[in-house]
Amino acid sequence: xxxxxxxxxxxxxxxxxxxxxxxxxxxxxxxxxxxxxxxxxxxxxxxxxxxxxxxxxxxxxxxxxxxxxxxxxxxxxxxxxxxxxxxxxxxxxxxxxxxxxxxxxxxxxxxxxxxxxxxxxxxxxxxxxxxxxxxxxxxxxxxxxxxxxxxxxxxxxxxxxxxxxxxxxxxxxxxxxxxxxxxxxxxxxxxxxxxxxxxxxxxxxxxxxxxxxxxxxxxxxxxxxxxxxxxxxxxxxxxxxxxxxxxxxxxxxxxxxxxxxxxxxxxxxxxxxxxxxxxxxxxxxxxxxxxxxxxx
Amino acid sequence: xxxxxxxxxxxxxxxxxxxxxxxxxxxxxxxxxxxxxxxxxxxxxxxxxxxxxxxxxxxxxxxxxxxxxxxxxxxxxxxxxxxxxxxxxxxxxxxxxxxxxxxxxxxxxxxxxxxxxxxxxxxxxxxxxxxxxxxxxxxxxxxxxxxxxxxxxxxxxxxxxxxxxxxxxxxxxxxxxxxxxxxxxxxxxxxxxxxxxxxxxxxxxxxxxxxxxxxxxxxxxxxxxxxxxxxxxxxxxxxxxxxxxxxxxxxxxxxxxxxxxxxxxxxxxxxxxxxxxxxxxxxxxxxxxxxxxxxxxxxxxxxxxxxxxxxxxxxxxxxxxxxxxxxxxxxxxxxxxxxxxxxxxxxxxxxxxxxxxxxxxxxxxxxxx
Numbered sequence: 001x002x003x004x005x006x007x008x009x010x011x012x013x014x015x016x017x018x019x020x021x022x023x024x025x026x027x028x029x030x031x032x033x034x035x036x037x038x039x040x041x042x043x044x045x046x047x048x049x050x051x052x053x054x055x056x057x058x059x060x061x062x063x064x065x066x067x068x069x070x071x072x073x074x075x076x077x078x079x080x081x082x083x084x085x086x087x088x089x090x091x092x093x094x095x096x097x098x099x100x101x102x103x104x105x106x107x108x109x110x111x112x113x114x115x116x117x118x119x120x121x122x123x124x125x126x127x128x129x130x131x132x133x134x135x136x137x138x139x140x141x142x143x144x145x146x147x148x149x150x151x152x153x154x155x156x157x158x159x160x161x162x163x164x165x166x167x168x169x170x171x172x173x174x175x176x177x178x179x180x181x182x183x184x185x186x187x188x189x190x191x192x193x194x195x196x197x198x199x200x201x202x203x204x205x206x207x208x209x210x211x212x213x214x215x216x217x218x219x220x221x222x223x224x225x226x227x228x229x230x231x232x233x234x235x236x237x238x239x240x241x242x243x244x245x246x247x248x249x250x251x252x253x254x255x256x257x258x259x260x261x262x263x264x265x266x267x268x269x270x271x272x273x274x275x276x277x278x279x280x281x282x283x284x285x286x287x288x289x290x291x292x293x294x295x296x
Numbered sequence: 297x298x299x300x301x302x303x304x305x306x307x308x309x310x311x312x313x314x315x316x317x318x319x320x321x322x323x324x325x326x327x328x329x330x331x332x333x334x335x336x337x338x339x340x341x342x343x344x345x346x347x348x349x350x351x352x353x354x355x356x357x358x359x360x361x362x363x364x365x366x367x368x369x370x371x372x373x374x375x376x377x378x379x380x381x382x383x384x385x386x387x388x389x390x391x392x393x394x395x396x397x398x399x400x401x402x403x404x405x406x407x408x409x410x411x412x413x414x415x416x417x418x419x420x421x422x423x424x425x426x427x428x429x430x431x432x433x434x435x436x437x438x439x440x441x442x443x444x445x446x447x448x449x450x451x452x453x454x455x456x457x458x459x460x461x462x463x464x465x466x467x468x469x470x471x472x473x474x475x476x477x478x479x480x481x482x483x484x485x486x487x488x489x490x491x492x493x494x495x496x497x498x499x500x501x502x503x504x505x506x507x508x509x510x511x512x513x514x515x516x517x518x519x520x521x522x523x524x525x526x527x528x529x530x531x532x533x534x535x536x537x538x539x540x541x542x543x544x545x546x547x548x549x550x551x552x553x554x555x556x557x558x559x560x561x562x563x564x565x566x567x568x569x570x571x572x573x574x575x576x577x578x579x580x581x582x583x584x585x586x587x588x589x590x591x592x593x594x595x596x597x598x599x600x601x602x603x604x605x606x607x608x609x610x611x612x613x614x615x616x617x618x619x620x621x622x623x624x625x626x627x628x629x630x631x632x633x634x635x636x637x638x639x640x641x642x643x644x645x646x647x648x649x650x651x652x653x654x655x656x657x658x659x660x661x662x663x664x665x
C-alpha cells in the first residue's frame with residue numbers, strides 16, 4: 001500500500017469514526033479492565049497494611065480491614081527508619097554528584113569534538129548495560145580496605161563506598177542524557193560566546209548551564225529512583241548499620257517473623273519517595289526512561 | 297563544534313570519567329575474568345594462601361560437572377523467562393499504547409496507572425507479589441469472590457514442568473538458534489540485493505543444517521545427562537516483572553505512535569484502508585525499530601534479574617532461580633570466588649550478545665546522519 005497518495009479534498013474520516021460507539025466502548029472498556037488489573041496489587045497492599053496481625057492471619061486477603069489500624073506502619077517504621085535515613089544520606093549526594101559529572105561530560109561530548117570520541121562514548125555506554133555481578137568481586141576487594149579505613153575515622157564507610165559506586169556506574173546514563181540534551185543546543189549560541197572570548201568554562205557557566213535545568217531535572221529524577229531502588233550494591237557493600245532501605249525490606253520479608261501487614265506497610269514506606277517523585281514529576285521521569293533506550 | 301584553546305580543558309574534564317569507567321568497568325571485568333580461571337575461595341583468603349590457576353575448569357564444572365546442576369537450571373530458567381517476559385511486555389505494552397492512542401479522555405490517568413510500577417524497586421514488587429501469589433489466599437482465591445471455584449496453582453513454588461529436555465541437547469538447540477539467525481540475515485541481504493553476503497550466509501546456514509542433521513553438536517560437546525524444562529513457577533515471576541515493566545514498553549510505543557504523523561494515517565484511509573489496515577500496513581511497520589529497542593532493553597534486564605527472584609523465592613527456590621542470584625550466593629555465602637566469577641562471566645557474555653550489536657548499529661547509523 002502506498003502511503004504517499006495524493007490527498008484529495010475528501011472530508012476526513014473523523015465523523016465516521018466517532019459514529020462507532022461500539023469501538024469507543026471497547027477501547028474504554030479495555031483500558032478500564034487493564035487499569036483494574038494493574039491496581040490489584042495496590043489495593044491488596046493498602047488494605048493489608050492497615051489490618052491487625054490477627055486479621056491478616058485469619059481472614060481472606062480481599063476484604064477491607066474490619067478495624068483500621070496503624071500497627072503495621074508503627075512496627076515497619078521502627079524496623080526501617082534507620083535504613084530510610086541511610087537511603088536518603090546515600091541518594092542525595094550520589095544523585096547530586098552524578099548530575100554534575102553527567103552535565104560536564106555531556107557538554108564535552110556534545111560540543112567539543114576530539115578524535116576518538118565516537119569510540120569512547122559507546123565504550124562508556126556499555127558500562128550501563130553490564131550485569132554488575134561481572135564487576136562485583138573486584139569491586140568488593142577494591143573497596144573493602146577503603147571502607148575499613150573510613151570506618152576507622154568513625155564515619156559510615158559503607159555509605160561513602162556506596163555513594164562512590166553509584167556515581168561511577170551512573171556516569172554512562174547521566175552522560176548520555178546530558179549529551180543528547182546538549183546536542184539540541186545550537187552550536188551558533190556557543191560560537192557567539194566563543195567570539196566574545198569565553199573559554200571552556202565561560203561557555204559552560206554563562207551559556208550552557210543556565211539552559212540546563214530540564215536536563216538536570218530528568219537526570220536527578222532518574223538517578224534518584226535508580227539509586228533508591230538499587231539492591232545488589234546495597235546488599236554487598238553495606239553493613240547492618242549502613243544498609244539501605246531495599247536491603248532492609250528484603251530482610252524484613254525474608255524473615256518469617258514479620259507479619260504481612262508489617263511487610264506491606266514496609267513496602268509502602270520503601271516505595272513512597274520514588275512514588276511521590278513519579279506522581280509529581282512523572283513527565284520528566286518518562287523522559288529519563290526513554291533516554292535509557294540509547295537513541296533518546 | 298567549537299574549536300579554540302578549550303579543547304585541552306574539555307579533554308581534562310572528561311578524563312576522570314574515562315579513567316574511572318576504564319578501571320571500574322573494563323579493568324574489573326578483566327579482573328573477574330581472570331578470577332574465573334582460578335580456584336580462589338574464602339578458605340585460601342583466610343589462611344593467606346595463593347589461589348591456583350585452573351584454566352577453564354570452573355566453566356566445565358558449571359556446564360558439565362555433577363555438583364553444579366543449579367547453574368544449568370538457572371540457564372534454562374533464564375532463557376524461558378527472558379522469552380516469556382519479553383513477549384508479555386511487548387504484547388501488553390503495544391496493546392495499551394494503541395488503546396491510549398485513540399484520542400482518549402483522561403489519558404494521563406491511564407498512563408500514570410500503567411507506568412507507576414516502573415518507579416518501584418524490584419524488591420517492593422517482589423514483596424507485594426509474593427503475598428499475592430500466596431497459594432492459599434492470594435490471587436487463587438480471587439474467583440471465589442464471585443462464586444467461582446478458586447485455583448490451586450502453587451505459583452512461585454509450583455513444581456510442575458513443561459517441555460522437559462535433556463541438557464545434552466543444549467548445543468543442538470543453540471546451533472538451531474544460530475541457524476535461525478543466519479537464515480534471517482541471508483534473507484535480509486538477499487532482499488537488499490547484496491548477493492555475495494547472502495550467498496555467504498546461505499553457505500553457513502547449509503553447514504549448520506548439516507551439523508544438526510548429523511547430530512554433531514551433541515557429540516562434539518558431551519554434556520551430563522540431566523532433565524530440565526520450563527518451570528511453571530516462572531509464570532509468577534513473569535507476571536510480577538511484566539506488571540513492573542510493560543508500562544515502560546507502553547511508553548516507548550506511545551512515543552513512537554505520537555511520532556507518526558496523522559497525515560500518513562489519513563493517506564492510508566484515503567487509499568481505502570480500514571482502521572485495522574492502517575495499523576497493519578502503516579503504523580506497525582513504522583514501530584519496528586521501537587520493538588527492537590524494547591527487546592534489547594527488556595532482554596538485558598531479564599538476563600541479569602536478581603533482586604526480584606531473591607525476594608520472591610529466597611535462597612533455595614530452584615524453580616525460579618537465576619544466574620544472578622546463584623552468583624551472589626556462590627560468591628558471598630559460599631565464598632567460592634573463582635566459581636562466582638565464572639557465573640558472572642557467563643552472564644556478561646549473554647548480555648553482551650544482546651547489547652554489543654545494538655550499541656554498534658546505534659552509533660553506526662548516528663555517524664551516517
